[in-house]
Amino acid sequence: MSMINRKIIFTGPVGAGKTTAIAAISDIKPIATDEYASDMTKSRKPQTTVAMDYGLIRLSDNERVHLYGTPGQERFDFMWDILTKGGIGLILLLDNTRKDPFQDIRFYTNAFRDFIEKQQMVVGVTRMDLQRRPGLPEYRQYLESLSLQAPVFEVDARSHKDITMLLQALLFSLDPGVIN
Amino acid sequence: MxxxxxxxxxxxxxxxxxxxxxxxxxxxxxxxxxxxxxxxxxxxxxxxxxxxxxxxxxxxxxxxxxxxxxxxxxxxxxxxxxxxxxxxxxxxxxxxxxxxxxxxxxxxxxxxxxxxxxxxxxxxxxxxxxxxxxxxxxxxxxxxxxxxxxxxxxxxxxxxxxxxxxxxxxxxxxxxxxxxxxxxxxxxxxxxxxxxxxxxxxxxEEIDRPVASVVSQEEAERRWKALCGEQDDVQTVAEVALFTPENYLLASVLEAGRMARDTQQTVYLTLAPQEFVLLMPKQGLAYSTIDTLSEEFRALCNNPVQTGQFALHIPSATELEQLEKQAEGDADALLDLEAFVWVSSLLTARGRLGRGVDIAQKVSLKYWPNLTRLESFPHAMRIAALWNQRPASALDIAKALDIPQRYVFAFHTAANALNLFEMDQNKLKSREKEMPKQENRGFFSRLLKRLLGGGTK
Known part of the structure; x- marks a missing residue:
């Protein structure tokens, strides 16, 4: 029996909660970029580098959903097209306490434009408990000004329920006829 | 590959x-x-x-x-x-x-x-x-x-x-x-x-995540009935149950919401003697002294209003300072501003459409509601997705998704209260998206079941 693999991409600026969000729904303990393996912390030991944060949802013995988080640093943006190859959708996480979250939207939606047009994006705004402005109406209008239509939700990246809602919105946006 | x-x-x-x-x-x-x-x-x-x-x-x-x-x-x-x-x-x-x-x-x-x-x-x-x-x-x-x-x-x-x-x-x-x-x-x-x-x-290394269920299925169903009613489906437009928003608290809530949005100032709405709600547009929050989950609030929304029952005003600076202090000290009673309008609409409509709504008119969902912070009910996500994807009437949506009409009517009333629909018929065509591919439907369905079934495998 062949293994069926699908991929969902999480992106957003550093600190927006990508790794945490993956951890909230992953069946496994996520592997993070820049992670040091258990006994690698001493100097002169090689560092483990993985291309993306990684989590996994196992649907059955032969069906898996791989959750990939892009490295948060913007200097990796020139690689993002190849990172998303084969992905079914994009979760963009934004940190509402950042200086200019709209600039983040512009940056990430531009970087993933082709992928978003082919697939689907869902936006989760984190840390709204710490900073209420901008609010969701402003996010919606800003996305509209970029000619983008996407669900925008307030989320707590630690919350299984919230991240599950993002995924539900992604799947239903891709195919509203899906039966849950 | x-x-x-x-x-x-x-x-x-x-x-x-x-x-x-x-x-x-x-x-x-x-x-x-x-x-x-x-x-x-x-x-x-x-x-x-x-x-x-x-x-x-x-x-x-x-x-x-x-x-x-x-x-x-x-x-x-x-x-x-x-x-x-x-x-x-x-x-x-x-x-x-x-x-x-x-x-x-x-x-x-x-x-x-x-x-x-x-x-x-x-x-x-x-x-x-x-x-x-x-x-x-x-x-x-x-x-x-x-x-x-x-x-x-x-x-x-x-x-x-x-x-x-x-x-x-x-x-x-x-x-x-x-x-x-x-x-x-x-x-x-x-x-x-x-x-x-x-x-x-x-x-x-696997994670064993326990399923955390806050409410029982029975409680959830009771709440869905309060939010979406129990009406059976109808066959014709003429049979659709309607309500008159002006006869309920909802009209005052919407008026307060408009005032708050236009002035960007906090608006005070009296609900009952000693009970009130503050709509705070700058923070995007509402502070209600009556719990929106309570029977008292449900009754307030359900019952037709008496003249002068609800009053609203913009508090003075001194009054506002005191009110904000009260709200800060009672953080549990704070909720998302849209969530307050949403739940007020649902409890009022109970699965009915507002009188004045053109039932046969096609509309499109311009913006998704913030479903992580709003009270949910069955099929809300699917309704949002389909209505965002293509212009349709409420009856069309219910038929396409093969779900009870009351949930679609409830969604329509609440999303309309939040101005989330595109009503301009000239703009609807441009909002229409390609029909989704169904090739992944089986996989999506399994993933959804898995996600909604809890965190454990």
């Missing part, structure tokens, strides 16, 4: 690439791009890939020009170098696919003009001599390393490549001089085999 090619994967060595970008490239080459490139040791490579924006790139390339191997140069600005092809950043899989053919063309053209050099590339003796110590150095680290993620420790070097996670060697100044005798150039590239967890069949 990307398809290529006449000649199989192109054997490449990666130069002047940061560990992360190297990991990302190798990740791609091990997955979707596995038919395009194979990362090998420098000596085995047919071509080099280098990040020309990396500070070491020019130096690295100069040291290898004499090898007459083609280079694939990644850079923001155009780079015209002999025996190289340029791929502009941002990098795309399409550009990488095309690059393979172009590299083979370069190799072929060199075969014509420099046949001996290409048929049997002359590897710099310096490179050949230098490689083993560095590889040994890497191997030594691997041997001593407790391999993460269940990769078994290795004792011998594979004939092909190192089976490993992508490893960045220690900084040059940290390298043990006993292992690497002299810093010489060019630096060889340690061959690696990328670790893509998705490709590996290895035991990863």
């Amino acid at each position: 990307l398809k290529h090619s006449k000649s199989g994967p192109l054997k490449v060595a990666l130069l002047a690439i940061s560990p992360h970008n190297r990991a990302i490239l190798e990740f791609f080459f091990s997955g979707a791009g596995r038919n395009l490139f194979r990362v090998v040791a420098e000596a085995e490579a047919d071509a080099f890939i280098l990040d020309f924006d990396h500070p070491d790139a020019k130096d690295d390339w100069q040291k290898r020009e004499a090898l007459h191997k083609p280079g694939v140069v990644l850079s923001v600005h155009q780079a015209e170098l002999p025996n190289c092809i340029w791929i502009p950043k941002p990098l795309t899989s399409r550009a990488l696919t095309d690059a393979v053919d172009r590299v083979y063309e370069l190799m072929a053209s060199r075969e014509v003009t420099h046949a001996p050099a290409v048929q049997r590339p002359v590897i710099s003796p310096t490179v050949v001599e230098l490689e083993p110590p560095l590889v040994k150095h890497a191997e030594a680290h691997f041997r001593d390393l407790a391999q993460p993620f269940g990769v078994p420790a290795r004792t011998e070097r594979s004939a092909k490549t190192l089976r490993s996670l992508v490893i960045s060697l220690p900084d040059e100044d940290e390298v043990d001089e006993a292992v690497v005798p002299h810093k010489a150039s060019p630096e060889p590239v340690v061959p690696t085999e990328v670790f893509d967890p998705a490709e590996a069949d290895i035991p990863l």
Whole structure:
């Protein structure tokens, strides 16, 4: 029996909660970029580098959903097209306490434009408990000004329920006829 | 997976690439791009890939020009170098696919003009001599390393490549001089085999996440009845149950919401003697002294109003200071402003449409409601998705999704209260999206069941 693999991409600026969000729904303990393996912390030991944060949802013995988080640093943006190859959708996480979250939207939606047009994006705004402005109406209008239509939700990246809602919105946006 | 090619994967060595970008490239080459490139040791490579924006790139390339191997140069600005092809950043899989053919063309053209050099590339003796110590150095680290993620420790070097996670060697100044005798150039590239967890069949540490259910199914169903009513489906437009918003608290809530939005000032709405709600537009919050989940609030929304029952005003600075103090000290009673309007609408409508709504009119959902912070009810997400995807009447949506009409009517009333619909008939056409592909429906359905069934497998 062949293994069926699908991929969902999480992106957003550093600190927006990508790794945490993956951890909230992953069946496994996520592997993070820049992670040091258990006994690698001493100097002169090689560092483990993985291309993306990684989590996994196992649907059955032969069906898996791989959750990939892009490295948060913007200097990796020139690689993002190849990172998303084969992905079914994009979760963009934004940190509402950042200086200019709209600039983040512009940056990430531009970087993933082709992928978003082919697939689907869902936006989760984190840390709204710490900073209420901008609010969701402003996010919606800003996305509209970029000619983008996407669900925008307030989320707590630690919350299984919230991240599950993002995924539900992604799947239903891709195919509203899906039966849950 | 990307398809290529006449000649199989192109054997490449990666130069002047940061560990992360190297990991990302190798990740791609091990997955979707596995038919395009194979990362090998420098000596085995047919071509080099280098990040020309990396500070070491020019130096690295100069040291290898004499090898007459083609280079694939990644850079923001155009780079015209002999025996190289340029791929502009941002990098795309399409550009990488095309690059393979172009590299083979370069190799072929060199075969014509420099046949001996290409048929049997002359590897710099310096490179050949230098490689083993560095590889040994890497191997030594691997041997001593407790391999993460269940990769078994290795004792011998594979004939092909190192089976490993992508490893960045220690900084040059940290390298043990006993292992690497002299810093010489060019630096060889340690061959690696990328670790893509998705490709590996290895035991990863599993998480057992208990299912946390706050309310019972019975309680949830009771609440859904309060929010969406219990009406049966109707066959004709004339049979649709309607309500008159002006007869309920909802009218005052909407008026207060409008006032708050227009003035960007907090609005005070009296609900009952000593009971009130504050709508705070700047914070996007509402503070209600009556719990919106309570029977009292449900009754307030359900029962027709008496004249003068609800009053609203913009508090003075002094009054506002006191009210905000009260709200701060009662944080549990704060809720999202949209959530307050949403729940007020649902409890009032109970699955009915507002009088004045053109039931047959097609509308489109312009903006999704913030479903993570609003009270949910069955099918809300599917209704939002379909209505966002194509203009339709409420009856069309219920029919297309094959769900009870009351949920669609409830959604319509609540989303309308939040101004989330596009009503302008001239703009509807442009909002229509392509019909979704159904090829993934089975998979999506299984994933949804899994997500909604809780965190455990």
